[in-house]
Amino acid sequence: MKTNSEIFFETLVEGLDIGVIALDADLHILHWNDFITRQTGKCVDQVRGQPITDIFPETNNPQFHGMIELARSKGRHVYHHWLELSLLIPLRFESPDGDLLSLQSSLLFPYDHYGRERRYGLVMYDTGAIAKSSRQLEAALVALSKKQAEQDQLICKLETANTQLLQSEKLAAIGQLAAGVAHEINNPIGYVLSNLKTLDGYVLDMLRIIDAVDEVSSLDELRQIKHALEYDYVREDVKALISESGDGIDRVKQIISALKDFSYIDEEEFRPADLHRGIETTLNVVNNEIKYKAEVTREFGILPELECIPSQINQVVMNLLVNAAHSIEQFGRITLRTSHEGDWVWFEVEDTGKGIDKKLLNRIYEPFFTTKPVGKGTGLGLALSYNIVQKHNGRIEVRSEVGQGTCFRVWLPVCQPVALTGKDAE
Ligand SMILES: Nc1ncnc2c1ncn2[C@@H]1O[C@H](COP(=O)(O)OP(=O)(O)OP(=O)(O)O)[C@@H](O)[C@H]1O
Ligand SMILES: [Mg+2]
Missing domain, CATH: 3.30.450.20 (PAS domain)
Structure with missing residues (x-):
């Protein structure tokens, strides 16, 4: 049972x-x-x-x-x-x-x-049902990893495009520089040339006075010639013309030396550099963009040498300066400040321009973001600057008040982490 x-x-x-x-x-x-x-x-x-x-x-x-x-x-x-x-x-x-x-x-x-x-x-x-769903899961995973690979490829392409864009922004910046520099050099060369012409006339007059020494019968006659040729005025003017021409040539020298600093635009080496020199150099180069728009004030602190890629930092300074000048509608002030806090150095570019709307503040570093009219700005200036500062392990801060002005502050470490400078590879 x-x-x-x-x-x-x-x-x-x-x-x-x-x-x-x-x-x-x-x-x-x-x-x-x-x-x-x-x-x-x-x-x-x-x-x-x-x-x-x-x-x-x-x-x-x-x-x-x-x-x-x-x-x-x-x-x-x-x-x-x-x-x-x-x-x-x-x-x-x-x-x-x-x-x-x-x-x-x-x-x-x-x-x-x-x-x-x-x-x-x-x-x-x-357990076929489980197998089937696990097979589906597997297929989904394969599809996902394929998508991931596609995305990686896309990111790679984007990176290349980004590099190309940044390169073209550099070229645009160089173009802009070249135009500005041509104008800057033209001006002193113009007045040095015109001074030379005036001096040429003055020299001829002087020669006439000297030649007259042998020809005149009396000293009075010589004095008359001297008077007629406005000797006293010429004497003073010659001094002024020579000093002005000297200044002009100095200016050209300054611009050429600034250009030399900028010519290492593609250098990749970190090296200790004097930030103030970089700022002065940049100011010289962009003077043409700024001088009709703003008075520049410097409030510089005492800085240690900064480990950086100088031409790239110059480019950041240049972008900030040009943006500051462009933001000013009539005539305003651009204040450049620098300071040193612990392991960090910062510099500021402050303007009294039109300011940035709060809603746009988080977009200004986007590549191609520009509020300038079509054909005027590429919208790459700040994107490039952001990249450069990141590469230097630094950061950019911005404060802005519509109608009051904007201030960009760039923080940079005095020394780069060892691995980045390649010191440990030696
Ligand atoms: N100092 C500033 N004052 C007011 N707005 C600014 C300032 N700096 C940047 N901006 C705003 O941020 C936008 C982006 O700046 P960015 O330098 O990237 O490009 P851009 O100046 O428009 O073009 P590009 O630099 O290529 O000539 C500007 O169009 C402007 O609206
Ligand atoms: Mg710009």
């Missing part, structure tokens, strides 16, 4: 849509459920007592033997998954959507029959 719990378990096991086989200690078949009978067409009563490997030769494989070994020696539950082409026992599970499933999971576990006899249970069930 079967007990209630035996009936319960028998009904349960027979009703399951999974394969269940009971084996004795030598892996001989004791029983299997109705699912196995339906799937294999074999009747358990005809095979009872025979080794499972005889009835299902597919089970005669190293993986299954491995499972048996583990279950026997360690007394453990052993799981294994079987792929479509090498199922442990060819059972055909069908998924609700009609697909034939391709993954069979199996569990081999030891148990004691009424505490007397070691037996083994073998359960086979379908």
Whole structure:
């Protein structure tokens, strides 16, 4: 007579849509459920007592033997998954959507029959649905990594484009400089030339006076010639003309030396440099953009030498100065300040221009962001400056009040981290 719990378990096991086989200690078949009978067409009563490997030769494989070994020696539950082409026992599970499933999971576990006899249970069930979703997941991952690779490529392209743009901004800056410098040099050269012409006339007059020494009969006559040629005026004017021409030539010299500093525009080397010299150089170069727009005031502190790429810092100063000049509608003031705090140096360019609307403040460093009319600004000045300052491990701060003016402050570390300067590579 079967007990209630035996009936319960028998009904349960027979009703399951999974394969269940009971084996004795030598892996001989004791029983299997109705699912196995339906799937294999074999009747358990005809095979009872025979080794499972005889009835299902597919089970005669190293993986299954491995499972048996583990279950026997360690007394453990052993799981294994079987792929479509090498199922442990060819059972055909069908998924609700009609697909034939391709993954069979199996569990081999030891148990004691009424505490007397070691037996083994073998359960086979379908994990095709999981396999399918994991395959979908895998496909999604592959697609994702493909997308990622595409994105990486895109970023790479963008970086190249960015570098090219920055390069073109440099070129534009050089173009702008060249035009400004030509104008700056033209002016002193113009008046030096005109002074030379006047001096030429004066020299001729002087020669006439000197020649007259041999020709005149009296000193009075000579005095008359001297008077007629306005000798006293010429004497003073010659002094003024020579001093003015000297100034003009000095100015040209200054501009040329500033240009030399700017000509290392592509240099990449960090080296100690004098920030004030850089600022003066830049002021000389952009003087033409500024002088009709603003009076420049300097409030310089005492600075240590700054480890930087000087031409690049000059370019930042130049962009800030030009922006400051452009922001001033009539005539205003540009104040340049510098200071030194601990390991940092900062410089400020403050203007009394029209200021920046609060809503736009977080956009000004975007490449191509400009409020200038089409064809006037590229909108790359601040983007380039931001990049340069970042490369120097520094930062830019901005305060602005519409109608009052704007102040950009650039913080730079006095010394660059060792790895960046290449010192540790030596
Ligand atoms: N000192 C300033 N005062 C007011 N607005 C400013 C100032 N500096 C920058 N801006 C604003 O930020 C925008 C972006 O500046 P950025 O230097 O990047 O480009 P740009 O000056 O417009 O063009 P480019 O520098 O190529 O000639 C400017 O168009 C302007 O609106
Ligand atoms: Mg600009």
